[in-house]
Amino acid sequence: VSRNTYSAGIAGTGRMAKALGALLARSGIPVSAVGGRCLRSAEDAARFIGAPHAVPVSQLPEYARHIVIAVADDAIPLVAAELAAAGLTGGIVLHTSGAAGPEALGVLRAAGNSVGVLHPLQTVPDAERGVETLTGATFACAGDPDANAWAASLIGHLGGKALAIDPQRWQHYHAAAVMACNYHMTLVDAALELMEIAGLERATALEALGPIIRTTTENVLSLGPERALTGPIRRGDNGTLHRHLAALQDGSPRTRDLYIAAGLRTIAIAERVGLSTDSAGEMSRTLEARK
Numbered sequence: 533v534s535r536n537t538y539s540a541g542i543a544g545t546g547r548m549a550k551a552l553g554a555l556l557a558r559s560g561i562p563v564s565a566v567g568g569r570c571l572r573s574a575e576d577a578a579r580f581i582g583a584p585h586a587v588p589v590s591q592l593p594e595y596a597r598h599i600v601i602a603v604a605d606d607a608i609p610l611v612a613a614e615l616a617a618a619g620l621t622g623g624i625v626l627h628t629s630g631a632a633g634p635e636a637l638g639v640l641r642a643a644g645n646s647v648g649v650l651h652p653l654q655t656v657p658d659a660e661r662g663v664e665t666l667t668g669a670t671f672a673c674a675g676d677p678d679a680n681a682w683a684a685s686l687i688g689h690l691g692g693k694a695l696a697i698d699p700q701r702w703q704h705y706h707a708a709a710v711m712a713c714n715y716h717m718t719l720v721d722a723a724l725e726l727m728e729i730a731g732l733e734r735a736t737a738l739e740a741l742g743p744i745i746r747t748t749t750e751n752v753l754s755l756g757p758e759r760a761l762t763g764p765i766r767r768g769d770n771g772t773l774h775r776h777l778a779a780l781q782d783g784s785p786r787t788r789d790l791y792i793a794a795g796l797r798t799i800a801i802a803e804r805v806g807l808s809t810d811s812a813g814e815m816s817r818t819l820e821a822r823k
């Protein structure tokens with residue numbers, strides 16, 4: 533990892549802009565200015581980061597030719613257009629969104645800049661916590677060669693891990709992140725719905741599920757899905773599936789659909805660790821029949 537210490541400009545004044553800016557400043561990348569659409573927010577972010585200037589986005593290129601854009605996803609092309617209109621050329625620009633690949637900065641590329649993505653594979657609920665959770669985090673990057681090199685250098689300074697993604701496959705990467713993070717909530721929420729039907733208060737149910745959720749997460753991370761899998765599908769227990777499906781008539785249709793879709797996917801995992809083809813077929817038919 534090259535250790536170039538170009539100073540950086542930050543476009544954006546929200547939690548990611550503040551947390552990432554503050555961490556870069558601490559790790560030896562001077563943040564020369566913060567650009568925002570509202571000057572007060574920019575001043576607030578500049579104070580948090582320890583940057584000497586707060587300016588409108590259009591003035592950012594006067595302070596930095598290396599810029600990280602951390603604004604709301606929909607605003608990324610607008611901010612990119614503002615920077616291009618302000619005459620930024622020969623620079624390097626990264627955005628921090630997982631939802632879009634480097635093409636969101638196409639207007640800046642057309643203006644002669646090297647563009648890419650620097651996506652923290654981590655959740656930042658507020659700037660203060662972001663400073664902690666982004667330290668040593670994994671960052672996915674994709675983009676033009678100079679943009680990739682700068683991203684690698686920033687990640688090196690932050691003590692993070694770099695994950696290089698083919699820009700053509702960016703949406704596969706992001707869908708994976710959404711499944712691992714957001715859809716984890718979805719499964720827990722469906723479990724809570726069923727716990728409520730079983731007579732438990734939601735809060736009590738969530739607390740009760742704490743140990744099994746934590747252990748399961750630890751197990752899947754240390755053992756992988758195949759070895760961590762337990763339960764009726766792993767054992768080939770078709771009768772249990774029948775009883776669950778009958779009980780799920782009391783749940784919402786979405787919960788039933790989710791149970792069936794997750795079950796079919798789980799059979800495939802169990803087959804990789806020895807579930808017989810006969811058992812797999814029998815359980816698949818049980819689930820498919822209720823679709």
Ligand SMILES: NC(=O)c1ccc[n+]([C@@H]2O[C@H](COP(=O)([O-])OP(=O)(O)OC[C@H]3O[C@@H](n4cnc5c(N)ncnc54)[C@H](OP(=O)(O)O)[C@@H]3O)[C@@H](O)[C@H]2O)c1
Pocket residue numbers: 544545546547548549568569570573589602603604605607610611628629630631651652653654655656657
């Ligand atoms: N938070 C996370 O967990 C997380 C994780 C990974 C990646 N990201 C990415 O980081 C980026 C920033 O997210 P965030 O969580 O920091 O959001 P946030 O706290 O809601 O901040 C959004 C920022 O965008 C600015 N903005 C919106 N429209 C703008 C415009 N037209 N021109 C200039 N600035 C504009 C807002 O400015 P005002 O204050 O003026 O409204 C605000 O500073 C997003 O691309 C997001 O996908 C976030």
